Amino acid sequence: MPLEKNPTEIEDGPTEEKSQLAVESPSSEEKDQESPKVRFDRELKLVSHLLRRPLSSEEQENLKKRLESLGGTEDDLRKVEEAREKLEKKFQQQKDVFLQEFVHQSPDEMRHTINEHASFLATIPNSTSEDLEREFALDPETAELYFQLAKTFREPTEPTEPTEPTEPTETAKEGQKQDEESSEDKEVDGMKVGSLVKMSFWKEPRRVVEVIIPETPGGSSYVVVEGMAKPIITSDLETVLPKEDTENKLKKVKEQLQAKIDELNKAEEAGESDKILEAKLKEVRELENQKDRLENPDKKSEPEDAQENQDNSQETVKVVKTPEQILKEISLDNRNLIQKLPENTWKFFRDKILRTPAFVLKAFARKIGHKFLKNVGEVHRRYGFVGSRIGVLYNSALVDREKTGWVRYGTSLEGLQNKYSQNEELISEIKGSLEELKSEEEEIEEGALKPAILLKIKHTQERLNAKMKKALDKRQSLGNRLEEAKARVGIHEARRSVMVKELLEKIEPNIEPLLKDIEALKVEREKLSDAISKYSDKLDEEQAKLKETLEKMKKFPRLKSFLKDKKKVHESKIKRISGLTRETQSQATDIDQRLSNLNERANPWIEMRDKFKRIIGEGLDSETSGEEKETENPPAGQEATSA
Amino acid sequence: MNKDELTEEEKALLEEFDSLLADLDKTANDFEKEAGDLISKINNSIDVQESRLDKLENDLISFEEENKDKIDSLAIKSLIGK
Numbered sequence: 001m002p003l004e005k006n007p008t009e010i011e012d013g014p015t016e017e018k019s020q021l022a023v024e025s026p027s028s029e030e031k032d033q034e035s036p037k038v039r040f041d042r043e044l045k046l047v048s049h050l051l052r053r054p055l056s057s058e059e060q061e062n063l064k065k066r067l068e069s070l071g072g073t074e075d076d077l078r079k080v081e082e083a084r085e086k087l088e089k090k091f092q093q094q095k096d097v098f099l100q101e102f103v104h105q106s107p108d109e110m111r112h113t114i115n116e117h118a119s120f121l122a123t124i125p126n127s128t129s130e131d132l133e134r135e136f137a138l139d140p141e142t143a144e145l146y147f148q149l150a151k152t153f154r155e156p157t158e159p160t161e162p163t164e165p166t167e168p169t170e171t172a173k174e175g176q177k178q179d180e181e182s183s184e185d186k187e188v189d190g191m192k193v194g195s196l197v198k199m200s201f202w203k204e205p206r207r208v209v210e211v212i213i214p215e216t217p218g219g220s221s222y223v224v225v226e227g228m229a230k231p232i233i234t235s236d237l238e239t240v241l242p243k244e245d246t247e248n249k250l251k252k253v254k255e256q257l258q259a260k261i262d263e264l265n266k267a268e269e270a271g272e273s274d275k276i277l278e279a280k281l282k283e284v285r286e287l288e289n290q291k292d293r294l295e296n297p298d299k300k301s302e303p304e305d306a307q308e309n310q311d312n313s314q315e316t317v318k319v320v321k322t323p324e325q326i327l328k329e330i331s332l333d334n335r336n337l338i339q340k341l342p343e344n345t346w347k348f349f350r351d352k353i354l355r356t357p358a359f360v361l362k363a364f365a366r367k368i369g370h371k372f373l374k375n376v377g378e379v380h381r382r383y384g385f386v387g388s389r390i391g392v393l394y395n396s397a398l399v400d401r402e403k404t405g406w407v408r409y410g411t412s413l414e415g416l417q418n419k420y421s422q423n424e425e426l427i428s429e430i431k432g433s434l435e436e437l438k439s440e441e442e443e444i445e446e447g448a449l450k451p452a453i454l455l456k457i458k459h460t461q462e463r464l465n466a467k468m469k470k471a472l473d474k475r476q477s478l479g480n481r482l483e484e485a486k487a488r489v490g491i492h493e494a495r496r497s498v499m500v501k502e503l504l505e506k507i508e509p510n511i512e513p514l515l516k517d518i519e520a521l522k523v524e525r526e527k528l529s530d531a532i533s534k535y536s537d538k539l540d541e542e543q544a545k546l547k548e549t550l551e552k553m554k555k556f557p558r559l560k561s562f563l564k565d566k567k568k569v570h571e572s573k574i575k576r577i578s579g580l581t582r583e584t585q586s587q588a589t590d591i592d593q594r595l596s597n598l599n600e601r602a603n604p605w606i607e608m609r610d611k612f613k614r615i616i617g618e619g620l621d622s623e624t625s626g627e628e629k630e631t632e633n634p635p636a637g638q639e640a641t642s643a
Numbered sequence: 644m645n646k647d648e649l650t651e652e653e654k655a656l657l658e659e660f661d662s663l664l665a666d667l668d669k670t671a672n673d674f675e676k677e678a679g680d681l682i683s684k685i686n687n688s689i690d691v692q693e694s695r696l697d698k699l700e701n702d703l704i705s706f707e708e709e710n711k712d713k714i715d716s717l718a719i720k721s722l723i724g725k
Contacts, residue, residue, distance in 0.1 A: 495713075499710070499713065499714065502706070503703075503706065506699070506702045506703060506706060507699065507703075510695050510696070510698060510699040510702075511699070513695070514692055514695050514696070517688055517691065517692055518692065520688070521685060521688050521689065521692075524681060524684060524685050524688070525685060527681055528678065528681040528682065528685065531674070531677050531678050531681060532678065535670065535673070535674035535677075535678070538670050539667065539670055539671065539674070542663060542666055542667045542670060543667065545663050546660065546663045546664065546667065549656065549659050549660045549663060550660070552656055553656050553657075553660065556652075556653050556656065558648075558649060558650075558653060559649070559653055559656065559657070562657060566657075566660055569664060570664070573664060573667055573668065573671070576671060577667070577671050580671060580674065580675055584674075584678045584682070587678075587682050588682070591682065591685050591686065591689070594686075594689045595689065598689060598692050598693065598696070601693075601696050602692075602696060605696075605699060
C-alpha cells in the first residue's frame with residue numbers, strides 16, 4: 001500500500017521530511033499488530049506532514065544563494081531547478097494518490113465529515129481552505145487538511161506505484177479507468193450507475209451517476225445523482241423502473257396472461273380434473289396481480305403487504321428491530337415530522353410505539369400515521385401535557401421580559417425610562433450652563449479684553465444652544481416611544497389579567513375543595529396507620545398470652561389430648577390474623593400510591609393557581625406560596641409504609 | 644379424656660385458653676371492620692378527587708382549545724408589537 005511506503009520512496013525528497021517519515025513508519029510486523037485507530041492516527045499525522053509546502057520562495061532564494069556561494073554556475077542552478085520541479089511534480093502525484101487512498105480507507109465518520117466539507121466547497125466558486133475555516137470554525141491547519149482531503153473526495157482511484165517519473169500520469173489514468181469500470185459494476189439496493197431513483201419529495205426521479213459502497217462492513221451506502229453535489233444515503237431513496245422497461249414488462253405479462261387464460265378455457269372444455277384447473281387458475285391470478293401492479297405501481301403494496309403482515313405476525317418474536325432501524329423504514333416526510341415533535345412526545349413514540357413489532361408499526365404508519373401525528377393535541381392530553389399552552393402566561397422568561405417591559409424597539413421599558421431621565425438631566429445641565437454664561441456676560445468689566453471675552457461667551461452659547469436643541473428633539477422622540485411602550489405593556493397586562501381571571505374561575509372551584517379534601521384524606525390515612533399499629537400491638541399481646549397458656553398446658557399430661565385440638569385452632573387463628581394484617585398493609589400501600597399520584601397531579605394546578613394570583617396581584621404575597629403548598633402535600637407514601 | 648375428669652386447675656387453664664382465643668377473634672374482627680371502613684372511605688374520597696381533577700383538566704383543555712390564538716398572542720406577540 002502506497003500510504004506507508006510512498007513518502008519513504010522519495011529518494012530526492014527534502015531531507016527533513018525523509019528523516020521524520022523514516023522515524024514514524026513502523027516495521028511491517030508492528031503494522032500488522034497495531035489497531036486500526038492507531039494506524040488511522042498515524043496516517044492522519046502523515047497527511048498533515050505531507051501537506052506542508054515542499055519549498056517556499058524564500059527557501060528557493062536561499063538555495064540559489066547557497067549554490068552561488070558554493071561556486072555553482074547558472075547552468076547548475078537551472079539543473080537544480082529542473083530537478084526540484086520534477087521532484088515536486090512526483091511528490092504532488094504521490095501525495096494525490098495517497099490522499100485519495102486515505103479518504104477511501106478512512107472510517108465512515110471521517111468520510112462523512114470530508115463529504116460535508118466537499119459539498120460545502122462545491123457551492124463556492126474558487127473556494128479556499130479559508131472558506132472551510134470560516135464555515136466550520138476550524139483552525140487554519142485543520143482547514144487546510146480538510147480542504148486537501150475534500151478535493152480528492154469522490155475520486156477514489158486504485159493506488160499506483162510510479163516506477164518512472166514520466167509514467168505516473170498514464171498509470172493514474174489507468175487506475176481511474178479501472179475504478180470507473182468498477183464503479184459502474186457496483187449495485188446497492190438495486191441502484192447502480194444509470195438507474196433512476198426518487199426521494200419522497202422529489203417531483204421527478206433522477207439518474208444515479210456514482211455508487212459509493214462502504215469500505216467497512218455495516219457502513220452506509222451512498223449514491224451521487226444528477227444535479228446534486230452531495231451524495232445521498234441509499235436508504236432515503238427508492239428505485240424507479242424506467243418507463244420503457246415497465247411498458248415492455250407489462251406487454252409481456254399481458255401476452256402470458258392471455259395465453260394462460262386460453263389454456264384454462266381449453267382445459268375446462270376438455271373436462272380436466274379440478275386440481276389441474278385450480279393450478280391453472282392460480283397461475284392466471286398471479287399474472288393478473290402482476291399486471292395490476294405494473295399498471296398501478298402506487299397501489300401495488302396492499303395485497304402484498306397484507307400477506308406480508310400475516311407472515312410477519314407469525315414470526316413477531318424473530319423480527320425485533322431497534323427504534324432507529326424502524327425509523328429508517330418510515331418515509332422521509334413522516335420521519336421529519338416525528339423528529340420535530342417535542343422531546344417528551346418523541347420519547348413516547350420511541351418507547352410506546354417504536355418498540356412494537358415492525359409490521360404493526362408499518363401498518364400504523366401507513367394507515368393512520370399522518371392523522372395521528374397531526375393530532376398531537378390528543379397525545380398531549382393523554383400523556384400529561386395539559387396546560388402547556390396556558391403555562392406560557394407565567395413562563396419565567398416572559399415574566400422577566402415583562403418586568404423590564406420588552407417593547408418593539410429592541411429595548412426595555414426600563415431602558416427607555418433610563419434614557420429619558422438621562423436626557424432630562426442633560427437638559428437641566430445645559431440650562432444651568434446657559435444661565436451661568438448669562439450672568440458671566442453681565443459681570444464682565446470694561447476693558448481691552450471685553451470684546452474677546454464676549455466673543456468666547458457667544459461661541460459657547462451657540463454650542464450649548466445647538467446641544468439643547470438636540471436634547472429637546474430627543475426628549476420628544478423618547479417621550480413618544482416611552483408613552484407607546486407603556487401603553488403596549490398596559491394593554492398586554494390588561495388582556496392577560498382578563499385571561500388569567502377567566503382561568504382562575506375554572507381552577508379555583510376545583511382546587512379549593514380538592515385541597516380541603518386532601519387534608520381530610522391525610523387525617524384519615526393517619527387514622528388507618530394508628531389502627532394498624534394499635535391492632536397489631538394488641539394482637540401480638542394476645543397471641544403471646546395464648547402461647548403462654550399453651551406452654552402451661554403442656555405441663556399437665558392429662559391435657560395432652562385437648563392440647564392437639566387447641567393447637568390446631570390456635571394455628572388457624574394465627575394464619576387468619578397474619579393474612580388480615582398482610583392484606584391491610586398492602587391496601588394501605590395502594591392508598592399511599594394513589595395519594596402520591598393525586599398530589600403529583602394536583603401540584604401543577606396549585607402552582608399555576610398561585611402564579612396566576614400573583615399575576616393579578618391577589619393574595620399570596622410570598623413568592624414561595626406555591627412551593628409551600630407543594631410541600632404541604634408530600635406523597636403520603638412514606639408515612640404508611642412504616643405502619 | 645372427659646372434661647369432667649379434669650382437675651379444677653386444668654379446667655381453669657382450658658377455659659383461659661378458650662377465652663383468650665375468643666378475645667383474639669374479637670380483636671381480629673374489630674381490626675378488619677375498622678381498617679376496612681377506613682380504607683373504603685379513603686378510596687372513595689380519592690375517587691372523588693380524581694374525578695375533580697379530570698373535570699379541571701378537561702375544562703382547561705377546552706379553554707386552551709377555544710382560546711388558542713388569544714393565549715398565543717398574549718405569550719409574546721403583543722409585547723414585541725408583531
